[in-house]
Amino acid sequence: MSENKNDILLDVRGLKQYFPINTGFLKTRPLKAVDDVSFTIRRGETLGLVGESGCGKTTVGRTILHLYQPTAGEIRYDGQLIESKQSIREFRKKATMVFQDPYSSLNPRMTVSDIVAEPLDVHELCRTKQEREERVLELLGYVGLNSEHASRYAHEFSGGQRQRIGIARALAVNPEFIVCDEPVSALDVSIQAQVINMFDDLQDRLGLTYLFIAHDLLVVRHISDRIAVMYLGKLVELADADEIYRHPLHPYSRSLLSAVPLPDPKKARANKRIVLSGDIPSPLNAPSGCPFRTRCRYATEQCAQSMPELKDEGAGHLVACHRLKEIGD
Amino acid sequence: MINMKKPFSLQLDPDAFRPATAEEKEYISRMRPSSTFFRDGWKRLMKNKVATVSMILIIVITLSCILIPLFWPYSYDAMLGVRPGKPVDSSFNNLAPFTYGKTELKRIEEGESVFPHIFGTDAHGRDYFIRIVFGTRISLAVGFFASIIVLLIGLIIGSIAGYAGGKVDLFIMRIVDIIYSLPDMLVIILLAVVLGRVLNLEGTILEKIGSNIISMFIVFGLLYWVSMARLIRGQILSLREQEYVLSARATGAKGSWIIRKHLLPNCISVIIISTALQIPNAIFTESFLSFLGLGVNAPMPSLGSLASDALNGLNTYTYRLIIPAAVICLIVLSLNLFGDGLRDAFDPKLNA
Numbered sequence: 056m057s058e059n060k061n062d063i064l065l066d067v068r069g070l071k072q073y074f075p076i077n078t079g080f081l082k083t084r085p086l087k088a089v090d091d092v093s094f095t096i097r098r099g100e101t102l103g104l105v106g107e108s109g110c111g112k113t114t115v116g117r118t119i120l121h122l123y124q125p126t127a128g129e130i131r132y133d134g135q136l137i138e139s140k141q142s143i144r145e146f147r148k149k150a151t152m153v154f155q156d157p158y159s160s161l162n163p164r165m166t167v168s169d170i171v172a173e174p175l176d177v178h179e180l181c182r183t184k185q186e187r188e189e190r191v192l193e194l195l196g197y198v199g200l201n202s203e204h205a206s207r208y209a210h211e212f213s214g215g216q217r218q219r220i221g222i223a224r225a226l227a228v229n230p231e232f233i234v235c236d237e238p239v240s241a242l243d244v245s246i247q248a249q250v251i252n253m254f255d256d257l258q259d260r261l262g263l264t265y266l267f268i269a270h271d272l273l274v275v276r277h278i279s280d281r282i283a284v285m286y287l288g289k290l291v292e293l294a295d296a297d298e299i300y301r302h303p304l305h306p307y308s309r310s311l312l313s314a315v316p317l318p319d320p321k322k323a324r325a326n327k328r329i330v331l332s333g334d335i336p337s338p339l340n341a342p343s344g345c346p347f348r349t350r351c352r353y354a355t356e357q358c359a360q361s362m363p364e365l366k367d368e369g370a371g372h373l374v375a376c377h378r379l380k381e382i383g384d
Numbered sequence: 385m386i387n388m389k390k391p392f393s394l395q396l397d398p399d400a401f402r403p404a405t406a407e408e409k410e411y412i413s414r415m416r417p418s419s420t421f422f423r424d425g426w427k428r429l430m431k432n433k434v435a436t437v438s439m440i441l442i443i444v445i446t447l448s449c450i451l452i453p454l455f456w457p458y459s460y461d462a463m464l465g466v467r468p469g470k471p472v473d474s475s476f477n478n479l480a481p482f483t484y485g486k487t488e489l490k491r492i493e494e495g496e497s498v499f500p501h502i503f504g505t506d507a508h509g510r511d512y513f514i515r516i517v518f519g520t521r522i523s524l525a526v527g528f529f530a531s532i533i534v535l536l537i538g539l540i541i542g543s544i545a546g547y548a549g550g551k552v553d554l555f556i557m558r559i560v561d562i563i564y565s566l567p568d569m570l571v572i573i574l575l576a577v578v579l580g581r582v583l584n585l586e587g588t589i590l591e592k593i594g595s596n597i598i599s600m601f602i603v604f605g606l607l608y609w610v611s612m613a614r615l616i617r618g619q620i621l622s623l624r625e626q627e628y629v630l631s632a633r634a635t636g637a638k639g640s641w642i643i644r645k646h647l648l649p650n651c652i653s654v655i656i657i658s659t660a661l662q663i664p665n666a667i668f669t670e671s672f673l674s675f676l677g678l679g680v681n682a683p684m685p686s687l688g689s690l691a692s693d694a695l696n697g698l699n700t701y702t703y704r705l706i707i708p709a710a711v712i713c714l715i716v717l718s719l720n721l722f723g724d725g726l727r728d729a730f731d732p733k734l735n736a
């Protein structure tokens with residue numbers, strides 16, 4: 056893939072999302088769910104976004120789609136700043152989302168065909184009933200469901216099937232870009248692979264671009280071109296998928312990778328597991344400086360004082376850590 | 385050789401591992417017929433005997449108090465002993481059930497048939513049965529309309545609080561808390577007394593209904609919306625966070641679309657259930673106020689005022705207290721049981 060500027064579909068700069076949290080009567084404090092995150096996604100690419108539960112992955116996805124008004128930062132889609140009402144409305148026809156929870160993401164009072172056709176109805180994309188019906192069947196066909204499923208209610212389906220319905224809905228407006236928010240983590244392992252393969256197929260067929268969120272690296276490895284690792288609202292590492300697997304640089308990514316089970320028992324025995332001590336701190340009282348310092352083995356005074364910048368360590372491998380040199384391999 | 389399987393051998397039957405035929409696959413993948421939420425709920429409701437019987441009772445009572453006055457030969461406010469140009473015939477007052485007044489006895493002797501007074505007459509010579517029927521009608525109507533008022537106010541305020549959230553929500557909920565903490569019977573009595581004097585309805589259509597009933601509606605509207613508003617706010621608040629609402633917003637749906645397609649359909653069952661449970665509440669309050677003399681205006685009867693009137697002749701005419709009291713109990717009980725049945729059948733939390 057060329058590094059041509061025009062290839063960049065989504066450009067996120069300094070995105071911040073603070074939620075006001077009530078700490079008393081009429082008193083609030085900001086919860087920094089996403090704090091100064093920047094990345095780009097090229098056309099046709101899949102960017103994997105991984106991190107522990109609560110680190111702000113969902114918030115990144117939702118803020119990009121303007122489901123939350125960003126506290127600060129710029130979102131450019133296809134070179135256009137997404138800010139005005141008009142641009143957001145246009146943007147919604149090109150960028151959609153698949154949700155984390157297949158149970159709460161489908162309205163229990165709507166039939167599958169109404170759920171899938173909702174974006175069509177909202178944007179008034181189908182002029183006749185006939186056209187709408189055909190489109191719904193086409194969409195269900197994409198995700199391996201058929202007309203028999205169309206008139207049923209969501210509660211009659213399994214988790215995997217529900218997620219397929221959610222994907223069909225996301226495809227309804229013929230989008231270019233889809234935020235996939237942990238689309239498989241609520242599913243059985245045996246079904247996860249199926250659904251991920253389906254995402255892959257759809258990408259080839261429809262030329263889609265994904266932001267693919269997951270909480271473990273194993274899931275995104277196969278589907279992602281590049282992977283971004285997030286910790287406590289900040290990006291700590293971003294690199295090509297294979298690169299991050301072979302040479303994780305940030306201490307946090309290393310510990311994540313050491314937790315991934317290896318298929319080869321010899322390698323697995325040689326692989327020293329880095330067990331993280333302690334819990335992820337609450338984003339309400341995030342540590343000063345490097346967010347990871349409370350759990351990092353290499354933390355020093357410097358780490359507490361200043362936040363490390365995301366720096367290019369060669370070939371587009373971005374890492375945010377003060378002590379890369381000292382840590383070595 | 386495989387057919388001679390020994391009990392403890394580990395031999396496997398290869399038949400069990402043959403790929404499924406198309407027919408078998410079809411059999412497995414066939415789903416049960418689709419059913420909607422309301423059909424499911426209705427089925428569950430019909431299985432509940434207590435609720436079904438209550439529902440039938442309510443329907444019978446409602447229909448009879450609408451239909452009976454249409455053909456009943458006596459009217460609720462006609463004093464049978466009073467005729468224009470003739471002295472008052474007191475033989476019609478306080479008739480026992482199935483007895484007749486003087487003029488009626490004469491007509492029976494002449495061979496005419498006279499419609500019996502099933503429950504006798506009251507102290508003014510009015511047919512007691514039709515008064516009970518009319519009282520039931522008034523009580524049901526008050527209960528029904530009061531619940532509608534409560535529903536409308538509660539629905540509007542509750543959805544505003546739930547949907548807007550933030551400061552608006554905080555403000556509305558504090559008002560709700562204040563109204564909640566007032567002793568409601570005291571406020572009802574005070575309001576009913578004051579409004580009864582202040583309201584001037586002469587010359588309006590409302591005159592016939594009477595100021596007391598109007599003030600009763602005002603009281604309901606002012607006080608009882610709070611629990612409905614709280615309930616609906618809670619519902620909307622939790623529904624608003626559902627991912628399907630987010631999904632609708634992500635596709636660019638407007639507020640009205642979200643309320644119409646997602647929020648209301650998902651709290652409609654809770655709304656219906658709590659309205660159904662509100663009706664007996666209102667009927668009870670109406671009866672209570674009428675019993676205290678703050679309810680409907682004479683000569684209009686209501687079950688409460690009938691019971692209250694019956695106190696005068698309690699020793700001799702005990703049945704005049706027992707009948708309206710029994711009807712109140714029957715209505716309130718069956719409405720409550722029906723409401724409970726509705727909740728069991730339609731509460732989404734129980735059939736997830």
Ligand SMILES: Nc1ncnc2c1ncn2[C@@H]1O[C@H](COP(=O)(O)OP(=O)(O)OP(=O)(O)O)[C@@H](O)[C@H]1O
Nearest residue numbers: 074086088107108109110111112113114115270338
């Ligand atoms: N609407 C909100 N209001 C207040 N705080 C929020 C809101 N949404 C998320 N948060 C907080 O922001 C932080 C990040 O949440 P987010 O849902 O983005 O995490 P996540 O990485 O998606 O986690 P998971 O893997 O569990 O889905 C959490 O601490 C969460 O409590």
Ligand code: SF4
Nearest residue numbers: 345348351358376377
């Ligand atoms: S900056 Fe310091 S605390 Fe943060 S990861 Fe690097 S060494 Fe650890």
Ligand SMILES: [Mg+2]
Nearest residue numbers: 112113155237
């Ligand atoms: Mg999430």
